[in-house]
């Protein structure tokens with residue numbers, strides 16, 4: 001390979017592939033580089049043929065090459081649409097625009113609380129939302145949405161196929177892996193079993209038209225998680241952490257999991273939960289009981305946005321236990337944190353390719 005081609009490849013490592021969140025080279029998107037004194041041609045594979053996506057990549061490439069390309073050489077970027085990859089993805093849940101996973105390496109950091117309140121806040125902002133509880137260790141979404149004692153029924157689609165009908169409360173559709181496993185079964189579950197149940201909740205359920213389907217994952221980054229995230233055609237992921245070092249270390253693993261070559265899910269960003277404690281009687285006071293600024297530093301290090309910082313407040317725990325998400329309750333002082341998070345997620349997701 002010529003030194004020039006090597007330089008070009010190196011420069012293209014600075015350009016982001018919007019579909020995977022990796023750089024163009026790493027994502028294997030650059031199919032040809034042809035560079036002469038007068039003409040540089042680069043073929044790039046994309047899965048989303050939207051004009052704004054092409055324009056963005058073209059602009060980023062021009063910028064990345066500006067330091068090495070002689071002015072007289074004309075740059076031409078050709079786009080090749082990988083229709084097959086796109087068609088494969090679209091077959092699953094064609095009515096769902098975006099599927100976003102909420103994950104963390106560590107347990108108990110507030111994934112389910114975040115997932116439920118994000119779903120609720122998005123719904124309040126006018127989006128059609130569903131939530132899928134994939135936590136085999138301890139499904140908690142039914143409790144948080146006050147649907148613990150309801151079981152989903154079946155409906156028929158136009159072809160006469162029986163589909164699971166998601167339960168709906170507060171305008172949010174939901175299904176939980178807990179409906180498929182008894183309370184004492186979780187420990188016996190293996191990755192393939194969990195992903196089979198998840199596949200059923202996705203391909204054999206009548207989700208209808210949704211703007212967002214939020215996936216609440218179990219804690220950890222082991223085999224079960226890998227098979228779960230490979231089961232679902234995810235549009236993006238949010239990783240939750242508390243400011244504590246142990247939680248941050250696990251969040252780093254969580255981000256790394258989504259960025260693995262065979263997973264390649266764009267990480268929308270980190271959410272720092274329990275960022276500080278504010279007592280009920282002194283809501284203006286902030287006590288940084290788990291440390292301060294940890295998630296912001298990690299976000300900077302991993303080059304992902306810090307989407308939100310949510311305080312530890314009694315009202316959030318109570319709302320979860322009561323089955324009325326804080327995000328839906330204006331009298332809950334925490335509700336606006338979730339609204340802000342939902343706004344950020346909506347903005348971020350505009351940058352993701354449509355499914």
Ligand SMILES: Nc1ncnc2c1ncn2[C@@H]1O[C@H](COP(=O)(O)OP(=O)(O)OP(=O)(O)O)[C@@H](O)[C@H]1O
Pocket residue numbers: 104106107108109110111112113114135138140218219273274310311312313314315316317318320321
């Ligand atoms: N910001 C917060 N303020 C107060 N309580 C919170 C907050 N976030 C979460 N909690 C409480 O902490 C507990 C754990 O939260 P949650 O179940 O959402 O965590 P999780 O990461 O989903 O846990 P698991 O790993 O078991 O799935 C719950 O009782 C919840 O109500």
Ligand SMILES: [Mg+2]
Pocket residue numbers: 111112113135138140216217
């Ligand atoms: Mg949970």
